[in-house]
Amino acid sequence: MPKILPIDTPTLGDRAYLVHDGRVAFVVDPQRDIDRVLDLAAAEGVTITHVFETHVHNDYVTGGHALARRTGAAYLVNADDPVAFDRRPVRDGDVVGIGDGMRVLVRHTPGHTFTHLAYVLEADGAQVAVFTGGSLLYGSVGRPDLLGPAHTEALVHHQYASANGLAAELPDAAAVYPTHGFGSFCAVTQADVATSTIGREKRTNPVLTTPERQFVDELLDGLDAWPAYYAHMAGVNLAGPGEPDLSPPQRADAGQLRERLAAGEWVVDLRNRVAFAAGHVAGTLNFGLDGSFATYLGWLIPWGTPLTLLAETPDQLARAQRELVRIGIDRPAAHATGTAADWTGGDELAAYPRATFADLAQVRHHRPVAVLDVRRDLERAAAHVDGTVHVPLHELLRRLGDVPDGEVWVHCASGYRASIAASVLAAGGRRVVAVDDDFANAAAAGLPVAAGDTARSRV
Known part of the structure; x- marks a missing residue:
């Protein structure tokens, strides 16, 4: 039986998956920082031969293109997605053989996007799992409004049909492995479960237990705002993003920090809110690494604004950079590490209660x-x-x-x-x-x- 290993990105509420038979592996919906995937494959002693995308992602920059190029794996993307790179195009009904005993069946599941795909894993003659991306989630579905209000009504009906189609086709024992739904704004609601099956979703998921008109009305009533940086993700992903540069940006001293602030650039303090309130460089902004740092920074920052990061340690800086490349903020303009007193150059610290x-x-x-x-x-x-x-x-x-x-x-x-x-x-x-x-x-x-x-x- 294949081994399925989730790769969590809790700060964005997403999961990728590495699936292998002990010798070869495929990956579904990898995040931008592909070193995590490569390290896991190396630890498992397997070779990645295929990379699958369920959809052109709206909430993060994919690592699929870079991972396929690094490993030489086949990159499987919906044939109808207008990408600017070479890939192995797939459509509904295609079957992909992997290794000696794994088969992946492609299913068209529109709703989160029009070209969304799900991938059904078959092994030992049984349908054992389905990778549902932003289609059928744990107790929910992927939101249907990210392509704009003109498409939302059509997509929510597609989402209902897609989820019910999967539930009708697959056995109750088939495990469900979504990409979204663990805190992601791509999910309509969140379920407090870590695993699920088709059978469980049939009993608990509103999309499978509610009449279509009621489901549509309740889903549309429950939609709220989504992060502004989403607007930039699809274009980046269609272009085929490369591997990120996670090396530290140039160092800024106190004088340079003052100059950047005076120029209207963003200087962001990564410390927790208690430390920031107690003392910080006047004019800096607090997006602590102890919360949804990249989501809210990406949501608020005017896109393209030069960004300087203030961290207590190099490890904090590295964490912040890793979070940022996942949403397409690739290279901060500068950084400084140390204490708030180090960053002021002798000036008095600002504070608030x-x-x-x-x-x-x-x-x-x-x-x-x-x-x-x-x-x-x-x-x-x-x-x-x-x-x-x-x-x-x-x-x-x-x-x-x-x-x-x-x-x-x-x-x-x-x-x-x-x-x-x-x-x-x-x-x-x-x-x-x-x-x-x-x-x-x-x-x-x-x-x-x-x-x-x-x-x-x-x-």
């Missing part, structure tokens, strides 16, 4: 306070503190004028996004307090929490 929802409730008893909620629309609709201003984090840079004057308390769901927003406001000279707390504590702290009103209110 952190607080809890209990602190906010206490302050509100004594004076009016402007409170900014930077969560997304659906989070806001589920529950929000009365009398707060709502500007989702991904809209903040273009809606700074909607933030009330004076001191602003900023909150999100857990503190990570609030820190990003607080650093943006502080860099613009605003007085901020970052609420570093779980939103579930707001009501317990005595704050008036309401639900169902998504209006962007003002205090």
Whole structure:
């Protein structure tokens, strides 16, 4: 029986897969940093002969093209995708033999994209697994709106038909291996399971348990914003991205950091939000490596803006670069390592206070306070503190004028996004307090929490 090894990228919510028979292997949907795949293949003692793409990815830069070139493997991509490179084109119904006993059956499963494919693994005469990409996910499906509103209605119906087609064709025991659905914005919702089968999905997945019209309406109602950098991914992937350069960028001293800030470039502090709030270089932004760093940095940064990274250690810098190349930010302009004091060149550190929802409730008893909620629309609709201003984090840079004057308390769901927003406001000279707390504590702290009103209110 083939061995199936997932290769997780938890910060983007995706999985690739290495599948082998002890001698030869194929890979499905590899991420850009292909050294992880090569290392795993070497550890397993197998040769990669085939690389499969389920679709032209919207949420990351693929490593498929680079991996195929490095290994000499066949690169299998939908024949109808208008790629700019040589590949082995495949279509629905094609069968690919791999090694002595593995066969991969190609299935057209439109919905996440129009040309989406799933790959059914056959071994020992049985259909043992299906690699579903952004089609059938654990308890969900891939979102159908990434190609634009003109296509969303058609794609969601395709998604329903594709998922139900797979469920009807495959045995209940067949394992399901999706690419998305582990925190990826490419998934409609998230299921708290690590593995699944066709049989389990038939019992639990709304796409397989709900009438089509109901499924379509509920799915469309549940769609929220997706990261702005997605708009750049398909073009990069169609061109055939090469291997990334993960060597450190040039080093910047304190004077050069000041010059870059003065020029309007982005200088990003990778430390956690507690350390950043306590002391940082004025004008820098905080995207901590302890959260969804690349997702939110890629979402907010004006594409092509020179980027300098500030890290405590070379390992932190290397981690950040690896995260960034996955979304197409290949070469930071510069970097510095050390402490915040090292980066200021003797200048005074900037700082701002952190607080809890209990602190906010206490302050509100004594004076009016402007409170900014930077969560997304659906989070806001589920529950929000009365009398707060709502500007989702991904809209903040273009809606700074909607933030009330004076001191602003900023909150999100857990503190990570609030820190990003607080650093943006502080860099613009605003007085901020970052609420570093779980939103579930707001009501317990005595704050008036309401639900169902998504209006962007003002205090």
